[in-house]
Amino acid sequence: MSGLAFDDDGGAIAWWEAERHNLRAAIKQAERSGLWEHSWQLPRSLMYLFHLRGCTTDWIDAYGIAISAAQRLGNEEAQANLLHELGVAHYDLEDFDAAARYAAEALLHFDAIGDRRGRGEVLIALGHALISARRYDEAADPLENALEIAESLGDGFAQGLAHNALGLLHAECRRFEAAFAHFEQALRFDREAGEEMGEGFALHNLAVAHLDSGNPDEAIENHRRALELRRRIGHRQGEAASLRALGRALLASGDVAEARRALLEALEVLEELGQGEAAEVRAELDALPTP
Incomplete structure (x- = not known):
């Protein structure tokens, strides 16, 4: 017996969208039937x-069953x-304390099995949450440790993940030259690895x-690149984030009409996602200057 095969990512995503509720029911049925291997493998295959x-609520519900x-x-x-991945889901919900807590729990398990690669990836997630x-002071050590492990x-x-997180840390601390250097490194590694979501x-x-x-002009250019990529791979939450940030950059450049257009598109995506x-x-749209 072989699994389903699709011609491209779009076909796989369309199938998942059509079968999403059935897959959720299958996870619950596996739990009720005591099929413990299926109960964790199926949720993880959908992460x-x-x-x-x-679909963060579905993700958290499914992972509760999977972890048990x-x-x-x-x-x-x-x-x-x-x-580790449950922490990422909570991060997406902006519950950063929960994200850090799950990352810390995951570290204990990765250390128990001697998985350095897993440890490095969780340290990056922990750094993002912090x-x-x-x-900020607590975030530097785990991120630098993660980069050392990856190297x-x-x-x-x-x-790529570690450089992106370190760039974010430096940017938040307004050390922009260091931030730009890390982001450029992140882009290089992501492109070499074909990691489009990371890019x-x-x-x-x-x-x-x-x-x-x-520098709003550079911001607009890079937001448009991110938006194009995220739309191409179907990253809906990322698309909304790019549109919202693009609106802010356009507003900073003085283009109120285009800022409004970007924010309206962001709102449409977020409403579809129920975010x-x-x-x-x-509120940002209401605060825009009137024409």
Whole structure:
């Protein structure tokens, strides 16, 4: 027996969208039937699509079942990966304390099985959570440790993640030259690895740093690049973030009409996703200067 095959990513995403509710029911049925391997493997196989399409509530619900199943099986590796990814889901909901807590739990499991690659990736997630919680002094050590691990393993994908996070840390602390250098490194590693979602994040963060450093034209250019890429790969939550940030950059450049257009498009995507950020975007639209 072989699995489903699709001609391209778009076909896979369309199938998942059509079968999403059936897949959610299958996860719950596996749990009720005591099929513990299926109960953690099926949610984890869907993680990328949960993340890509912004279905964070489904993601968290499915991972609650998955972690319980992995605990029943005593599967340390599964628990490590699931806790790491559950932290990412909470990060997407801007629950940064929960994101940091799950990252710390995942670290214990990765250390127990001696998985340095996993440890490095979780340290990056922990760093992001600490940055977003404005705990900048605490974020530097895990991120620098993560970069050292990635370099020692020759892991270009992880080096891209680490450079992106370090760039974000420096940008938040207004050390823009250091931030730009890390973002350029992140883009290089992401492109070499063909990691388009990571490239989208790096472009987005680079654009925000340009705006914060007083260069709205560079910000607009990089936001447009990120937006084009995110639309192409179907990263809906990223698309909304790029549109919202593009609106801010356009407003800073004095183009109120285009800023309004970008924010309206962001609002449309967020409403489709059922994201609470939609209310914030409405407030930004209301605050725009009238024509």
